[in-house]
Amino acid sequence: MNKKCMAANWKMFKTRQEAEETTRELMSLTAAKLPSDREVLLIPPFTAIASVAATIGSKTGFGVGAQNFYPAENGAYTGEISPDMLLDLGCSWALVGHSERRHLFHEDNEFLAQKVRFGLERGLNIILCIGETLNERKNGQLATILNKQLTSALSDIGYTDIASRLVVAYEPVWAIGTGEVARTEDIREAHDYVRSELKKIFSSAADSIRILYGGSVKPDNISEIITLDNVDGVLVGGASLQAESFSRIVLG
Ligand code: 13P
Numbered sequence: 223m224n225k226k227c228m229a230a231n232w233k234m235f236k237t238r239q240e241a242e243e244t245t246r247e248l249m250s251l252t253a254a255k256l257p258s259d260r261e262v263l264l265i266p267p268f269t270a271i272a273s274v275a276a277t278i279g280s281k282t283g284f285g286v287g288a289q290n291f292y293p294a295e296n297g298a299y300t301g302e303i304s305p306d307m308l309l310d311l312g313c314s315w316a317l318v319g320h321s322e323r324r325h326l327f328h329e330d331n332e333f334l335a336q337k338v339r340f341g342l343e344r345g346l347n348i349i350l351c352i353g354e355t356l357n358e359r360k361n362g363q364l365a366t367i368l369n370k371q372l373t374s375a376l377s378d379i380g381y382t383d384i385a386s387r388l389v390v391a392y393e394p395v396w397a398i399g400t401g402e403v404a405r406t407e408d409i410r411e412a413h414d415y416v417r418s419e420l421k422k423i424f425s426s427a428a429d430s431i432r433i434l435y436g437g438s439v440k441p442d443n444i445s446e447i448i449t450l451d452n453v454d455g456v457l458v459g460g461a462s463l464q465a466e467s468f469s470r471i472v473l474g
Contacts, residue, residue: 224432226448227389227455228472229263229349230462231289231317231436232270241270245277247465249284252472256283262472263287263315268303275312287315287349290323293333293340305344316341319351319375321395331374338375342387349389349434349457350375352416356396365415368392372419379423385430391457392416397437399459406446409435413452441470448474 236244245264256262265287266274278284292302308316317323318341319334329337334350341348352371354364372390381387392412397404404412413433420428435447436457447453462468 223259224385224430224454225259225261225283227263227432227434228260229287229391229434229455229457230265230468231320231457231459232264232266232463233289233322233459234267235463236266236270238270238273241266242273242277244463244465244468245274248469248472249278249281251465251469255473257473260472261285265289265315265317271308271311271313285315286311286313287317288313288346289317289320291316291337291341291346293336295344305341305346309345313346315347315349315389317349317351317391319371321351321353321393321398325395331371334371335375335378338388339379342379342381347387347389349391351391351393351436351457353393353395353398353437359394359396364412368412368415369419372416373423376420376423382427384424384427385432389432389434389455390416390420391434391436393436393457399438401438403438403440403443403447404435406450409447409453410450413450417452439471441467441474444471444474 261283263285264274275286288308291305292299318337323329338348354367358367394404416433420431432454433452434455434457435453439456439458440461
């Protein structure tokens with residue numbers, strides 16, 4: 223069975239030195255305490271990936287991910303980074319479809335499907351982020367939106383080891399960076415729905431695909447969230463920037 227994935231999305235924060243210091247502090251705060259059924263995934267900006275990977279070394283229970291990549295092997299794509307370049311840095315995971323990429327950078331479902339396919343093909347493990355806006359929720363479109371985001375990104379993917387290569391992160395847009403955490407019944411409803419949709423796509427393999435919750439996760443709400451059925455980890459923004467607060471989430 224896969225471990226619970228406790229992921230830190232550092233977004234556009236931290237120099238190399240700051241990222242190294244936070245990583246070192248986090249490793250020391252969690253040393254000998256990290257439960258064997260949990261793993262930590264640090265997702266720094268591109269510029270700090272190599273430093274974080276070197277700081278982690280071969281420590282078990284810790285991994286490194288990227289926040290983005292471009293779905294091509296190489297080529298004339300000024301400013302972009304390929305999956306091979308990330309793998310070369312010691313990075314084995316990447317986010318695809320974070321709401322900030324969807325909304326600020328206009329990445330649509332079709333482009334995100336290309337990214338998922340290409341990233342997996344080149345050997346990255348993928349965390350596909352999905353979630354509805356407040357308006358979509360108010361208009362009763364939760365299921366329609368999640369269905370569209372999942373089926374468009376995942377329908378053509380057929381790997382036998384999919385459960386260890388793919389994670390889905392449910393992050394309601396209205397709960398990201400707002401301090402407004404979804405109610406446990408909202409999280410339960412969305413995660414149950416995601417699981418049932420994954421089953422339609424991947425049959426029994428879907429039982430082991432991890433579904434993370436993200437959106438204003440903090441040390442004081444982690445225990446309530448992490449114990450819900452179908453919550454297999456969390457994707458944390460603001461509260462992951464300080465080692466002290468993220469360590470309490472990781473161990474919480
Ligand atoms: P916050 O934890 O700051 O709400 O951010 C969530 C997020 O976007 C993680 O990817």
